[in-house]
Amino acid sequence: MASNELVFLFLCKSLKRKRLIKIIENDFPSIKVIDIPCIGRFNPILAFKMITAGAKGVLLLGCDPGDCHYREGNLISERRIAVAKETLHAFGIQESRLQAIWYNPGKDKQILHDIKKFLLDIASLPVINLKTTQKKEG
Amino acid sequence: MVNWTKITDATRHYLKQVFQSDDLILSYTDSHTPGMMTPVVIRKAEDIDSIILNPICTQNLAVYLSEFFQNDIQTGKPVKGKWYITVKPCDVRSVIQMMADEQILKEHIELIVFDCDGTVTNKNLKELFKSEIRKVDFNDHQAKAETLLNEELTADLSGLYQVKCSDREICSIPAVNEFTFIGERERFEFSGTAKNTAIIQDTLTQEECFEKVSAELSKCIRCNACRNICPACFCSDRCVMDKPKLSVPYITKEITLDQIFQYHLIRFYHVAPNCTACGECERICPQGISLSIFYKYLHRMNKHLFGDESGSSDSDRQKLLSYRFGEDLV
Numbered sequence: 001m002a003s004n005e006l007v008f009l010f011l012c013k014s015l016k017r018k019r020l021i022k023i024i025e026n027d028f029p030s031i032k033v034i035d036i037p038c039i040g041r042f043n044p045i046l047a048f049k050m051i052t053a054g055a056k057g058v059l060l061l062g063c064d065p066g067d068c069h070y071r072e073g074n075l076i077s078e079r080r081i082a083v084a085k086e087t088l089h090a091f092g093i094q095e096s097r098l099q100a101i102w103y104n105p106g107k108d109k110q111i112l113h114d115i116k117k118f119l120l121d122i123a124s125l126p127v128i129n130l131k132t133t134q135k136k137e138g
Numbered sequence: 139m140v141n142w143t144k145i146t147d148a149t150r151h152y153l154k155q156v157f158q159s160d161d162l163i164l165s166y167t168d169s170h171t172p173g174m175m176t177p178v179v180i181r182k183a184e185d186i187d188s189i190i191l192n193p194i195c196t197q198n199l200a201v202y203l204s205e206f207f208q209n210d211i212q213t214g215k216p217v218k219g220k221w222y223i224t225v226k227p228c229d230v231r232s233v234i235q236m237m238a239d240e241q242i243l244k245e246h247i248e249l250i251v252f253d254c255d256g257t258v259t260n261k262n263l264k265e266l267f268k269s270e271i272r273k274v275d276f277n278d279h280q281a282k283a284e285t286l287l288n289e290e291l292t293a294d295l296s297g298l299y300q301v302k303c304s305d306r307e308i309c310s311i312p313a314v315n316e317f318t319f320i321g322e323r324e325r326f327e328f329s330g331t332a333k334n335t336a337i338i339q340d341t342l343t344q345e346e347c348f349e350k351v352s353a354e355l356s357k358c359i360r361c362n363a364c365r366n367i368c369p370a371c372f373c374s375d376r377c378v379m380d381k382p383k384l385s386v387p388y389i390t391k392e393i394t395l396d397q398i399f400q401y402h403l404i405r406f407y408h409v410a411p412n413c414t415a416c417g418e419c420e421r422i423c424p425q426g427i428s429l430s431i432f433y434k435y436l437h438r439m440n441k442h443l444f445g446d447e448s449g450s451s452d453s454d455r456q457k458l459l460s461y462r463f464g465e466d467l468v
Contacts, residue, residue, distance in 0.1 A: 052400055052403070079457065079458055082443060083407060086435075086439045087407040087410060089435075090339060091399070092345075092346075129396075130399055131394070131396045
């Protein structure tokens with residue numbers, strides 16, 4: 001798959017399984033997996049950077065509310081992502097490019113199913129690559 | 139109906155009565171440029187007579203308060219007395235939101251709200267008279283100007299007020315804080331003409347909206363003026379845009395469209411929970427970018443997501459910073 005159709009997937013450490021990552025990287029070559037200690041550490045600034053530089057979407061996989069290893073990381077993250085999505089919408093960028101899904105550890109099949117669904121969601125969206133777009137003289 | 143000489147006199151009179159030696163006043167005075175006011179900090183009782191209030195007092199003074207507060211912390215010598223601040227009704231929310239975000243101490247601040255029918259920017263005033271002005275006087279909706287060629291011109295201001303002056307919600311004063319109201323009326327009432335200000339994210343499709351946003355933002359020169367004037371952007375020396383040596387330099391100061399988009403996305407994401415739609419970023423922009431298309435949408439979003447309008451309570455911290463375990467989510 002072309003590199004301009006890149007999708008980034010942030011994975012919580014508690015969900016991290018070598019086998020799961022291997023399956024994802026095998027089945028979906030357009031996905032780049034990044035694992036972080038807790039999904040609460042995810043900063044939406046990264047998503048803005050990725051989406052405006054040409055990534056098709058950013059998907060976050062975190063633990064179910066109440067299951068967080070750090071107690072409330074995923075809950076804080078949920079609010080941040082809600083605001084970040086609205087910010088994207090205000091700029092005319094599709095909100096569906098940034099999504100978060102919550103899981104119990106051990107539901108690998110569900111995870112793979114939802115990743116497929118996410119990829120279908122964003123398949124028809126155009127790539128926003130502002131890096132190559134020339135700035136008009138205003 | 140606002141008589142500006144009476145309001146100026148009443149403000150001076152009130153401040154002379156309450157002012158004590160350790161206090162500090164933040165207000166407006168005449169600048170060297172005709173048709174433009176400048177903020178002034180007063181520490182002596184003699185200087186109170188320099189205060190002038192009129193419809194070209196466009197600046198939002200709330201932005202200076204956090205600077206004072208941070209200076210207090212850094213020098214370790216806090217101001218002992220009270221801080222009096224003269225504000226327009228539209229700026230009251232900014233001060234209250236800063237109290238809620240613990241940028242200033244509630245006990246320090248005393249609000250003096252003066253009556254207002256609308257404000258006119260420097261740009262609009264220049265367009266109105268079409269010649270160099272030496273002096274301007276205001277009375278109600280009338281402006282009397284003296285040009286450099288000693289001509290006397292009068293003009294009506296009522297059609298020239300800023301866009302935000304036609305929004306009833308922005309003008310309304312939240313009923314939480316005590317303040318002193320100065321004006322001929324007993325309390326402030328919205329008297330402008332409400333215009334239909336549509337939010338483009340609702341009226342246009344997403345593609346059209348993106349095109350419009352790109353066209354607007356391609357004018358940006360990354361001067362950071364919108365960041366510096368914003369009362370909600372208070373991380374003055376810790377801003378993510380100013381980090382000189384990031385190991386991954388993903389935020390640079392280039393003027394390319396992707397960096398401009400990132401700058402504005404990050405800025406509006408950061409101020410979204412405490413933006414009070416005061417409109418200072420749009421007024422200050424040297425390129426004339428209409429930033430209202432973003433802050434209007436995000437201000438309304440704030441109400442939808444978190445229930446409260448920003449700037450309506452002085453005790454609730456902004457919702458992104460204040461999560462407590464067991465609290466309801468979005």
